[in-house]
Amino acid sequence: MQKKNSSGNVSGKGYYIALVLCAVAIGLAGFLYYRNAGVKDVILQNPTQSVVGTQPNSDVQAVATQPNEQAQPTTLPQKPSKVQAPVEGKTVAEYSMDALSYNQTTRDWRVHDGVDIAAEAGTSVSAAADGEVYTVYEDEAMGMTVVIRHDEGYTTKYACLSQEVAVKAGDAVTAGQKIGTVGDTALLESQLGAHVHFSVSCNGTVLDPADFLS
Ligand SMILES: [Zn+2]
Secondary structure (H helix, E strand, C coil): CHHHHHHHHHHHHHHHHHHHHHHHHHHHHHHHHHHHHHHHHHHHHCHHHHHHHHCHHHHHHHHHHHHHHHHCCCCCCCCCCCCCCCCCCEEEECCEEEEEEEECCCCEEEEECCEEEECCCCCEEECCCCEEEEEEEEECCCEEEEEEECHHHEEEEEEEECCCCCCCCCCEECCCCEEEEEECCCHHHHHHCCEEEEEEEECCEEECHHHHHC
16 A cells, blocks of 8 residues: 555656646747747848848849939039139049049048049139039038039039138139138048049039039
């Protein structure tokens, strides 16, 4: 009787241990399932990954064609009648929006929305055409900057000027009028030394300054 009882107790304990182990196993399986499901949710919620996974070709083509269409509009409004280069000097970095060009300062390849004209610090910089000064500000990357608005939606921008700017927002300027002097204030292009970063746009579309000045 004693043996029977004791063996009965042992098998009873074993039964409960097995039950507990089963419960633990079910709980663990459930935890792993929900954890994996959570990871899947994160992947699906991430727009970049789901877009790449579902429509790779159409998206890539859209990105590849848009910049070119914007950079080369088919028709442009009439340019200002009188245009001239903002400073006499050597072109040290060309305009390059369709292809990446090497930046000596940042040591990487990037687009360049203007032309860099090197000249001695202090050389006069003049308005490229008649217009009105829209804004004068110190840009974190491009230094002292003057923006002039012209007729027909054209805008010219002169960056990397010295601190001594000769105009203020609202001033009317004529082609060739001094607006400031050459400086070396553009941190993003500091390796080029003293120069002017000159860029042109028309109604928000960036243009090649050479086309504007020709
Ligand atoms: Zn530049």
